[in-house]
Amino acid sequence: MAKPAILRAAKLSDQTNAELEAAFEVHDLPSDATRASAMLDEVGPQLRGIALRKTVVDAALLDRLPGLEIISSYSAGLENVDIDTARSRGIEIANTSHILAEEVANLALGQILGVTRDIHNADRYVRDGKWPDAPYPLQVSLQGMEVGIVGFGQIGQAVARRLEAVGASVSYSGPRRKPVDLPYHATPLELAQACRIVVLTCPLTPETRGIADARFFEAIGPGGWVVNISRGAILDEAALIDVLSRDAIAGAALDVFAEEPEVPEALKRDPRVLLTPHIGSGTTQTRQRMGDAMVDALVARLGTDTPPDR
Incomplete structure (x- = not known):
């Protein structure tokens, strides 16, 4: 069974990246706009989830992802996400405020x-x-x-x-x-x-x-x-x-x-x-738990034959 395809639009820990790559077919969003557009032309319709942190997810990006089912954010804040548009399209939004x-x-x-x-x-x-x-x-x-x-x-x-x-x-x-x-x-x-x-x-x-x-x-x-x-x-x-x-x-x-x-x-x-330099959640333990929660939300929504091994 093919792994669900997701977009990784975040800098994450090695452990969290390894968990994503074990469970999903991961496509990284290029920082260069031209390369990002070409990548989305190629694989955008296949992408079912986004592993997110600070990248802006607006209506224009959502238009490129017609099969998107979930946006899973590593952070608590969602000001970078067009929440109304996402919800109007039935896209689940998960964040880590509870962590x-x-x-x-x-x-x-x-x-x-x-x-x-x-x-x-x-x-x-x-x-x-x-x-x-x-x-x-x-x-x-x-x-x-x-x-x-x-x-x-x-x-x-x-x-x-x-x-x-x-x-x-x-x-x-x-x-x-x-x-x-x-x-x-x-x-x-x-x-x-x-x-x-x-x-x-x-x-x-x-x-x-x-x-x-x-x-x-x-x-x-x-x-x-x-x-x-x-x-x-x-x-x-x-x-x-x-x-x-x-x-x-x-x-x-x-x-x-x-x-x-x-x-x-x-x-x-x-x-x-x-x-202080934005260190509210800045402990090793909490940051890893945030990464774990982001992965878990994607797994719960998209399913996978390879759940995280922790």
Whole structure:
């Protein structure tokens, strides 16, 4: 029996690539547009699945893949996929948000503690030899602090569990209420007005692009922080730089950026901003589990005589 044919449009680990090649007839999408078009002319109608990461899957590409049954993404975000067109054609869409949620939430808690306890600057205080001169200034406790979460999917709920464990008071906003016993705010702005820290965990959509704007930061106020572990374009970096310059917000922790890996110099220079290079899911174990889940979704939909040997 012939193996199902799939399109590999992602850079993946050696183990995940080996699993794909054992189970499927794999065709790699060339980076060169002319070569990619020629390849799709030749094999596009045979392709039944896509192993995806960041490649844009728009209506034009879907038109070249009339037999496509599933798009399986290695990542949680699906902003690079024309979801409406895919679903209208009966194409299944799978991602790995259920796999990476706990790891991303771990980083979020670390970032929240980092800015409220000023850990990165306290580290520098010791290294610069300032401790013998004076004790470090007192910081702020998470116990009893009002913390808001924008977006309350699997990642947002995992963040909430960790915050509750350390004694924070958690509320959330999103397009609809969830069956949880936590305060709900209809808009991110209302959430920001009620909280001292706001954590962005929502997906990037036309509705969420730029929602963390000047009014949002002003609502948090000079004693509060914003944490972004979602997508860079959800936060208006120019507006954040402006409120920081006016001391209208206490600081920020950012794992994602609008033009990453480029980061605005003003953010890099500001000691009130904790910066990490998009490492939310960045552990060996979680990244492999993400690859496994991507393969498993393809196998479940397309079938194969060679299931992954793990």
